[in-house]
Amino acid sequence: MKQLLQLTGIAWDHSRALPPLVATAQRYEETHPGVRIQWQKRTLDEFGHAPVDILALTFDLIVIDHPWAGFCFERNLTKISGIYTPNIVPFNDDHSVNEGELRRMTSWLIGTGINGLYPNGSTGEFIRLSFDDRLRVVKIMADENRGRLPILAGAAEANSDQVLQACKVYADLGCRAVSLTGPYYFKVSQESIEHYFRDLAAKSPIDILLYNIPQFSNEISLPVVQRLALDCPRIIGIKDSSRDFPRFCTMLAQIKPQRPDFVCFSGTEEILYPSLMMGGDGGTIASSGVMPEVITKLYRDFLAGNHAECRRVQLMIQELIATMFAAGNFPEGFRAAVSLRGFNPGPPRFPTSPQELAKLEEVKGKLACLLGDCGYAEAARECELRRNGGSPDGPTALDVETIVRAVLEKLID
Numbered sequence: 001m002k003q004l005l006q007l008t009g010i011a012w013d014h015s016r017a018l019p020p021l022v023a024t025a026q027r028y029e030e031t032h033p034g035v036r037i038q039w040q041k042r043t044l045d046e047f048g049h050a051p052v053d054i055l056a057l058t059f060d061l062i063v064i065d066h067p068w069a070g071f072c073f074e075r076n077l078t079k080i081s082g083i084y085t086p087n088i089v090p091f092n093d094d095h096s097v098n099e100g101e102l103r104r105m106t107s108w109l110i111g112t113g114i115n116g117l118y119p120n121g122s123t124g125e126f127i128r129l130s131f132d133d134r135l136r137v138v139k140i141m142a143d144e145n146r147g148r149l150p151i152l153a154g155a156a157e158a159n160s161d162q163v164l165q166a167c168k169v170y171a172d173l174g175c176r177a178v179s180l181t182g183p184y185y186f187k188v189s190q191e192s193i194e195h196y197f198r199d200l201a202a203k204s205p206i207d208i209l210l211y212n213i214p215q216f217s218n219e220i221s222l223p224v225v226q227r228l229a230l231d232c233p234r235i236i237g238i239k240d241s242s243r244d245f246p247r248f249c250t251m252l253a254q255i256k257p258q259r260p261d262f263v264c265f266s267g268t269e270e271i272l273y274p275s276l277m278m279g280g281d282g283g284t285i286a287s288s289g290v291m292p293e294v295i296t297k298l299y300r301d302f303l304a305g306n307h308a309e310c311r312r313v314q315l316m317i318q319e320l321i322a323t324m325f326a327a328g329n330f331p332e333g334f335r336a337a338v339s340l341r342g343f344n345p346g347p348p349r350f351p352t353s354p355q356e357l358a359k360l361e362e363v364k365g366k367l368a369c370l371l372g373d374c375g376y377a378e379a380a381r382e383c384e385l386r387r388n389g390g391s392p393d394g395p396t397a398l399d400v401e402t403i404v405r406a407v408l409e410k411l412i413d
Protein backbone atom coordinates (compact mmCIF):
# COMPACT_ATOMS: atom_id res chain seq x y z
CA MET A 1 0.00 0.00 0.00
CA LYS A 2 1.37 3.42 -0.92
CA GLN A 3 2.13 5.85 1.90
CA LEU A 4 1.61 9.56 1.46
CA LEU A 5 3.74 12.09 3.27
CA GLN A 6 3.02 15.80 3.19
CA LEU A 7 5.44 18.46 4.34
CA THR A 8 5.08 22.18 3.97
CA GLY A 9 7.93 24.58 3.29
CA ILE A 10 7.80 28.37 3.25
CA ALA A 11 9.52 30.58 0.67
CA TRP A 12 9.97 34.20 1.68
CA ASP A 13 10.00 36.84 -1.03
CA HIS A 14 13.35 38.29 0.06
CA SER A 15 15.31 35.16 1.00
CA ARG A 16 16.78 31.83 0.01
CA ALA A 17 14.89 29.97 2.71
CA LEU A 18 13.39 27.28 0.49
CA PRO A 19 16.40 25.84 -1.43
CA PRO A 20 17.79 23.96 1.60
CA LEU A 21 14.46 22.14 1.93
CA VAL A 22 14.49 21.30 -1.77
CA ALA A 23 18.10 20.10 -1.59
CA THR A 24 17.35 17.90 1.44
CA ALA A 25 14.38 16.33 -0.35
CA GLN A 26 16.45 15.72 -3.48
CA ARG A 27 19.26 14.11 -1.50
CA TYR A 28 16.75 11.82 0.18
CA GLU A 29 15.27 10.87 -3.18
CA GLU A 30 18.71 10.09 -4.59
CA THR A 31 19.64 7.82 -1.70
CA HIS A 32 16.29 6.01 -1.43
CA PRO A 33 15.40 4.11 -4.63
CA GLY A 34 11.68 4.03 -5.29
CA VAL A 35 10.94 7.33 -3.52
CA ARG A 36 9.40 9.88 -5.84
CA ILE A 37 9.11 13.56 -4.92
CA GLN A 38 6.68 16.02 -6.38
CA TRP A 39 6.33 19.76 -5.68
CA GLN A 40 2.94 21.43 -5.83
CA LYS A 41 2.57 25.20 -5.89
CA ARG A 42 -0.08 26.72 -3.64
CA THR A 43 -1.52 30.23 -3.63
CA LEU A 44 -1.73 32.55 -0.65
CA ASP A 45 -5.51 32.63 -0.97
CA GLU A 46 -5.60 29.20 0.67
CA PHE A 47 -3.90 30.63 3.75
CA GLY A 48 -5.96 33.70 4.54
CA HIS A 49 -3.99 34.51 7.69
CA ALA A 50 -0.68 34.75 5.82
CA PRO A 51 0.61 38.31 5.42
CA VAL A 52 0.70 38.95 1.68
CA ASP A 53 3.47 41.50 1.94
CA ILE A 54 5.86 38.99 3.53
CA LEU A 55 5.06 35.53 2.23
CA ALA A 56 5.57 34.87 -1.45
CA LEU A 57 4.76 31.19 -1.98
CA THR A 58 3.89 28.11 -0.01
CA PHE A 59 4.76 24.69 -1.34
CA ASP A 60 3.67 21.18 -0.40
CA LEU A 61 6.21 18.41 -0.72
CA ILE A 62 4.45 15.16 -1.54
CA VAL A 63 6.52 12.01 -1.12
CA ILE A 64 5.08 8.76 -2.50
CA ASP A 65 6.03 5.34 -1.09
CA HIS A 66 7.91 7.01 1.74
CA PRO A 67 9.14 4.46 4.33
CA TRP A 68 9.47 7.12 7.02
CA ALA A 69 5.76 7.64 7.67
CA GLY A 70 6.32 9.21 11.09
CA PHE A 71 8.01 12.24 9.56
CA CYS A 72 4.98 14.35 8.76
CA PHE A 73 4.38 17.99 9.57
CA GLU A 74 2.74 21.18 8.49
CA ARG A 75 4.45 24.51 8.98
CA ASN A 76 2.70 26.94 11.27
CA LEU A 77 2.86 30.42 9.72
CA THR A 78 2.81 32.33 13.02
CA LYS A 79 6.33 33.60 13.63
CA ILE A 80 7.64 33.70 17.18
CA SER A 81 8.77 37.20 18.18
CA GLY A 82 8.67 39.67 21.04
CA ILE A 83 8.85 38.97 24.77
CA TYR A 84 8.23 35.41 25.94
CA THR A 85 8.07 34.97 29.71
CA PRO A 86 9.83 32.03 31.42
CA ASN A 87 7.69 32.04 34.56
CA ILE A 88 8.52 30.66 37.98
CA VAL A 89 6.51 27.69 39.26
CA PRO A 90 4.76 28.27 42.62
CA PHE A 91 4.92 25.37 45.07
CA ASN A 92 2.80 24.17 47.97
CA ASP A 93 4.40 23.45 51.32
CA ASP A 94 4.92 19.83 50.27
CA HIS A 95 6.75 21.05 47.11
CA SER A 96 3.93 19.99 44.79
CA VAL A 97 2.89 22.41 42.05
CA ASN A 98 0.44 25.02 43.34
CA GLU A 99 -2.08 24.86 40.51
CA GLY A 100 -4.29 27.69 41.74
CA GLU A 101 -1.42 30.13 42.05
CA LEU A 102 0.08 29.01 38.72
CA ARG A 103 -3.25 29.68 37.01
CA ARG A 104 -3.52 33.10 38.67
CA MET A 105 0.01 33.98 37.61
CA THR A 106 -0.58 32.78 34.04
CA SER A 107 -3.74 34.84 33.65
CA TRP A 108 -1.99 37.89 35.08
CA LEU A 109 0.96 37.56 32.72
CA ILE A 110 -1.35 37.27 29.72
CA GLY A 111 -3.00 40.53 30.70
CA THR A 112 0.26 42.47 30.96
CA GLY A 113 1.01 42.55 27.25
CA ILE A 114 3.72 39.88 26.89
CA ASN A 115 3.92 38.19 23.50
CA GLY A 116 4.11 34.57 24.63
CA LEU A 117 4.37 32.12 27.52
CA TYR A 118 7.44 29.97 28.17
CA PRO A 119 6.79 27.22 30.74
CA ASN A 120 9.53 24.77 31.73
CA GLY A 121 12.37 27.21 31.19
CA SER A 122 15.33 27.55 33.54
CA THR A 123 13.38 30.06 35.65
CA GLY A 124 10.66 27.43 36.00
CA GLU A 125 13.23 25.00 37.48
CA PHE A 126 12.30 22.28 35.00
CA ILE A 127 15.32 20.23 36.00
CA ARG A 128 14.01 20.03 39.59
CA LEU A 129 10.58 18.75 38.52
CA SER A 130 9.59 15.23 37.58
CA PHE A 131 8.68 14.45 33.97
CA ASP A 132 5.01 14.24 34.94
CA ASP A 133 5.23 17.58 36.76
CA ARG A 134 6.74 19.22 33.69
CA LEU A 135 3.89 17.93 31.54
CA ARG A 136 1.39 19.08 34.17
CA VAL A 137 2.81 22.61 34.30
CA VAL A 138 2.32 23.02 30.55
CA LYS A 139 -1.15 21.44 30.67
CA ILE A 140 -2.25 23.85 33.43
CA MET A 141 -0.90 26.90 31.64
CA ALA A 142 -2.29 25.85 28.26
CA ASP A 143 -5.71 25.30 29.82
CA GLU A 144 -5.62 28.69 31.55
CA ASN A 145 -4.29 30.38 28.41
CA ARG A 146 -7.17 29.14 26.22
CA GLY A 147 -5.28 30.05 23.05
CA ARG A 148 -4.81 33.71 23.96
CA LEU A 149 -1.01 33.67 23.55
CA PRO A 150 1.42 31.34 21.77
CA ILE A 151 3.22 28.93 24.09
CA LEU A 152 6.87 27.97 23.74
CA ALA A 153 7.16 24.88 25.95
CA GLY A 154 10.46 23.68 27.36
CA ALA A 155 11.02 20.03 26.39
CA ALA A 156 14.69 19.58 27.31
CA GLU A 157 14.48 16.00 28.54
CA ALA A 158 17.48 13.79 29.22
CA ASN A 159 16.83 11.35 26.37
CA SER A 160 15.33 11.50 22.89
CA ASP A 161 12.37 9.26 23.67
CA GLN A 162 11.12 11.55 26.43
CA VAL A 163 11.82 14.63 24.30
CA LEU A 164 9.57 13.24 21.58
CA GLN A 165 6.96 12.16 24.12
CA ALA A 166 6.87 15.71 25.48
CA CYS A 167 6.74 17.12 21.94
CA LYS A 168 3.68 15.00 21.21
CA VAL A 169 1.90 16.15 24.39
CA TYR A 170 2.72 19.81 23.81
CA ALA A 171 1.65 19.65 20.17
CA ASP A 172 -1.68 18.13 21.24
CA LEU A 173 -2.09 20.96 23.76
CA GLY A 174 -1.74 23.51 20.96
CA CYS A 175 1.67 24.89 21.88
CA ARG A 176 3.40 26.88 19.14
CA ALA A 177 6.84 25.27 19.53
CA VAL A 178 9.17 23.55 21.97
CA SER A 179 12.52 24.72 23.29
CA LEU A 180 15.37 22.19 23.36
CA THR A 181 18.80 22.56 24.95
CA GLY A 182 21.83 20.66 23.78
CA PRO A 183 22.34 17.31 25.55
CA TYR A 184 23.39 17.78 29.17
CA TYR A 185 25.48 15.96 31.82
CA PHE A 186 27.67 14.00 29.38
CA LYS A 187 30.02 15.90 27.09
CA VAL A 188 29.37 14.95 23.46
CA SER A 189 30.86 15.98 20.14
CA GLN A 190 29.41 18.66 17.88
CA GLU A 191 28.87 15.95 15.26
CA SER A 192 26.69 14.04 17.72
CA ILE A 193 24.81 17.19 18.71
CA GLU A 194 24.02 17.94 15.07
CA HIS A 195 22.82 14.39 14.47
CA TYR A 196 20.72 14.57 17.67
CA PHE A 197 18.85 17.66 16.51
CA ARG A 198 18.45 16.41 12.93
CA ASP A 199 16.88 13.24 14.26
CA LEU A 200 14.51 15.16 16.53
CA ALA A 201 13.61 17.59 13.74
CA ALA A 202 12.71 14.65 11.50
CA LYS A 203 10.42 13.07 14.09
CA SER A 204 8.94 15.98 16.05
CA PRO A 205 5.26 16.86 15.48
CA ILE A 206 5.92 20.44 16.63
CA ASP A 207 8.38 23.21 15.68
CA ILE A 208 11.68 23.38 17.57
CA LEU A 209 13.52 26.39 18.96
CA LEU A 210 17.12 25.51 19.84
CA TYR A 211 18.26 26.63 23.30
CA ASN A 212 21.98 27.34 23.61
CA ILE A 213 22.99 27.59 27.25
CA PRO A 214 26.58 26.29 27.51
CA GLN A 215 26.71 27.03 31.25
CA PHE A 216 24.48 23.99 31.86
CA SER A 217 24.46 21.89 28.69
CA ASN A 218 26.59 21.12 25.66
CA GLU A 219 27.11 24.19 23.51
CA ILE A 220 25.47 24.19 20.09
CA SER A 221 28.27 25.62 17.96
CA LEU A 222 27.58 28.28 15.36
CA PRO A 223 28.47 26.03 12.37
CA VAL A 224 25.98 23.45 13.67
CA VAL A 225 23.29 26.10 14.21
CA GLN A 226 23.81 27.40 10.68
CA ARG A 227 23.55 23.97 9.07
CA LEU A 228 20.46 23.09 11.09
CA ALA A 229 18.85 26.42 10.22
CA LEU A 230 19.39 25.94 6.50
CA ASP A 231 18.62 22.21 6.30
CA CYS A 232 15.81 21.66 8.82
CA PRO A 233 12.57 23.63 8.33
CA ARG A 234 11.22 22.13 11.55
CA ILE A 235 13.93 24.00 13.48
CA ILE A 236 12.58 27.55 13.41
CA GLY A 237 15.06 29.43 15.57
CA ILE A 238 17.31 29.61 18.60
CA LYS A 239 17.32 31.10 22.05
CA ASP A 240 20.89 32.03 22.94
CA SER A 241 21.66 32.34 26.66
CA SER A 242 25.43 32.09 26.31
CA ARG A 243 25.80 35.74 27.40
CA ASP A 244 28.14 36.04 24.42
CA PHE A 245 27.03 39.10 22.44
CA PRO A 246 29.68 38.75 19.71
CA ARG A 247 28.45 35.19 19.11
CA PHE A 248 24.86 36.47 18.86
CA CYS A 249 25.88 39.10 16.28
CA THR A 250 27.88 36.55 14.28
CA MET A 251 24.88 34.22 14.27
CA LEU A 252 22.68 37.00 12.88
CA ALA A 253 25.23 37.74 10.16
CA GLN A 254 25.59 34.09 9.14
CA ILE A 255 21.97 32.96 9.19
CA LYS A 256 19.55 35.88 8.72
CA PRO A 257 20.62 36.73 5.13
CA GLN A 258 19.88 33.15 4.08
CA ARG A 259 16.85 32.51 6.29
CA PRO A 260 15.27 35.74 7.57
CA ASP A 261 12.41 33.85 9.23
CA PHE A 262 14.85 32.03 11.55
CA VAL A 263 14.05 33.30 15.05
CA CYS A 264 17.02 34.68 16.98
CA PHE A 265 16.06 35.19 20.62
CA SER A 266 18.26 36.52 23.37
CA GLY A 267 18.02 34.78 26.71
CA THR A 268 20.14 37.45 28.38
CA GLU A 269 18.08 40.39 29.59
CA GLU A 270 21.11 42.59 30.22
CA ILE A 271 21.59 42.79 26.43
CA LEU A 272 17.95 42.70 25.31
CA TYR A 273 17.98 46.16 23.69
CA PRO A 274 21.40 45.71 22.02
CA SER A 275 20.27 42.36 20.61
CA LEU A 276 17.13 43.98 19.17
CA MET A 277 19.23 46.74 17.64
CA MET A 278 21.38 44.17 15.84
CA GLY A 279 18.37 42.39 14.37
CA GLY A 280 17.24 39.96 17.06
CA ASP A 281 13.58 39.00 17.24
CA GLY A 282 13.02 39.42 20.98
CA GLY A 283 13.81 37.19 23.89
CA THR A 284 12.82 34.83 26.66
CA ILE A 285 13.33 37.26 29.50
CA ALA A 286 13.15 36.02 33.10
CA SER A 287 12.60 39.51 34.51
CA SER A 288 9.45 39.81 32.39
CA GLY A 289 7.89 37.46 34.93
CA VAL A 290 8.57 40.10 37.59
CA MET A 291 8.08 43.38 35.71
CA PRO A 292 6.34 42.45 32.45
CA GLU A 293 5.01 45.97 32.00
CA VAL A 294 8.55 47.41 31.92
CA ILE A 295 10.06 44.75 29.64
CA THR A 296 7.20 44.82 27.14
CA LYS A 297 7.37 48.63 27.11
CA LEU A 298 11.03 48.40 26.12
CA TYR A 299 10.10 46.09 23.24
CA ARG A 300 7.21 48.30 22.09
CA ASP A 301 9.41 51.40 22.29
CA PHE A 302 11.98 49.63 20.13
CA LEU A 303 9.37 48.83 17.50
CA ALA A 304 8.22 52.45 17.61
CA GLY A 305 11.78 53.75 17.22
CA ASN A 306 11.91 55.37 20.68
CA HIS A 307 15.55 54.47 21.20
CA ALA A 308 16.31 57.02 23.91
CA GLU A 309 13.57 55.49 26.06
CA CYS A 310 14.85 51.98 25.30
CA ARG A 311 18.32 52.94 26.50
CA ARG A 312 16.88 54.54 29.64
CA VAL A 313 14.85 51.45 30.55
CA GLN A 314 17.66 49.00 29.72
CA LEU A 315 20.08 50.86 31.98
CA MET A 316 17.46 51.31 34.71
CA ILE A 317 16.82 47.59 35.07
CA GLN A 318 20.47 46.45 35.09
CA GLU A 319 20.87 46.66 38.88
CA LEU A 320 17.55 44.95 39.49
CA ILE A 321 18.51 42.07 37.22
CA ALA A 322 21.95 41.71 38.84
CA THR A 323 20.35 41.72 42.31
CA MET A 324 17.92 38.93 41.40
CA PHE A 325 20.73 36.80 39.99
CA ALA A 326 22.92 37.39 43.06
CA ALA A 327 20.29 36.20 45.55
CA GLY A 328 21.66 32.73 46.29
CA ASN A 329 20.42 29.67 44.42
CA PHE A 330 18.84 30.54 41.08
CA PRO A 331 15.99 31.42 40.66
CA GLU A 332 15.28 32.38 44.29
CA GLY A 333 15.94 36.07 43.59
CA PHE A 334 13.29 36.03 40.87
CA ARG A 335 10.87 34.13 43.10
CA ALA A 336 11.39 36.71 45.87
CA ALA A 337 10.70 39.51 43.40
CA VAL A 338 7.52 37.78 42.18
CA SER A 339 6.30 37.66 45.79
CA LEU A 340 6.63 41.45 45.87
CA ARG A 341 4.14 41.58 42.99
CA GLY A 342 1.49 39.90 45.14
CA PHE A 343 2.02 36.20 44.40
CA ASN A 344 2.91 33.34 46.71
CA PRO A 345 5.81 31.39 45.19
CA GLY A 346 5.91 28.97 48.12
CA PRO A 347 9.03 27.38 49.60
CA PRO A 348 12.25 26.87 47.63
CA ARG A 349 12.26 23.62 45.69
CA PHE A 350 15.96 23.09 46.46
CA PRO A 351 17.09 22.83 50.13
CA THR A 352 18.22 26.21 51.44
CA SER A 353 20.31 26.87 54.54
CA PRO A 354 19.26 29.35 57.27
CA GLN A 355 22.15 31.60 56.24
CA GLU A 356 20.96 31.60 52.64
CA LEU A 357 17.41 32.36 53.77
CA ALA A 358 18.72 35.29 55.80
CA LYS A 359 20.61 36.64 52.79
CA LEU A 360 17.55 36.16 50.60
CA GLU A 361 15.47 38.20 53.04
CA GLU A 362 18.04 41.03 52.83
CA VAL A 363 18.00 40.85 49.04
CA LYS A 364 14.21 40.96 49.05
CA GLY A 365 14.36 44.29 50.87
CA LYS A 366 16.68 45.68 48.19
CA LEU A 367 14.46 44.29 45.44
CA ALA A 368 11.46 46.00 47.01
CA CYS A 369 13.21 49.36 46.73
CA LEU A 370 14.43 48.73 43.18
CA LEU A 371 10.96 47.67 42.05
CA GLY A 372 9.56 50.70 43.83
CA ASP A 373 11.90 52.87 41.77
CA CYS A 374 10.40 51.22 38.66
CA GLY A 375 6.97 52.46 39.70
CA TYR A 376 5.51 49.43 41.46
CA ALA A 377 3.51 50.78 44.41
CA GLU A 378 3.19 47.49 46.34
CA ALA A 379 6.96 47.04 46.31
CA ALA A 380 7.53 50.69 47.21
CA ARG A 381 5.34 50.26 50.33
CA GLU A 382 7.38 47.28 51.50
CA CYS A 383 10.59 49.18 50.81
CA GLU A 384 9.39 52.08 52.96
CA LEU A 385 8.29 49.70 55.72
CA ARG A 386 11.69 48.04 55.83
CA ARG A 387 13.53 51.36 55.75
CA ASN A 388 11.52 52.50 58.77
CA GLY A 389 12.48 49.41 60.73
CA GLY A 390 9.18 47.56 60.34
CA SER A 391 8.73 43.94 59.38
CA PRO A 392 7.11 42.79 56.17
CA ASP A 393 3.61 41.41 56.50
CA GLY A 394 3.59 37.94 58.02
CA PRO A 395 6.55 35.82 59.15
CA THR A 396 9.50 35.48 56.82
CA ALA A 397 10.97 32.15 55.77
CA LEU A 398 13.84 32.83 58.18
CA ASP A 399 11.33 33.47 61.02
CA VAL A 400 9.68 30.11 60.39
CA GLU A 401 13.02 28.30 60.21
CA THR A 402 14.17 29.89 63.50
CA ILE A 403 10.94 28.98 65.28
CA VAL A 404 11.04 25.38 64.09
CA ARG A 405 14.65 24.95 65.16
CA ALA A 406 13.90 26.42 68.61
CA VAL A 407 10.95 24.07 69.13
CA LEU A 408 12.98 21.04 68.05
CA GLU A 409 15.83 21.94 70.40
CA LYS A 410 13.41 22.16 73.36
CA LEU A 411 11.85 18.81 72.45
CA ILE A 412 15.28 17.17 72.25
CA ASP A 413 16.31 18.68 75.61
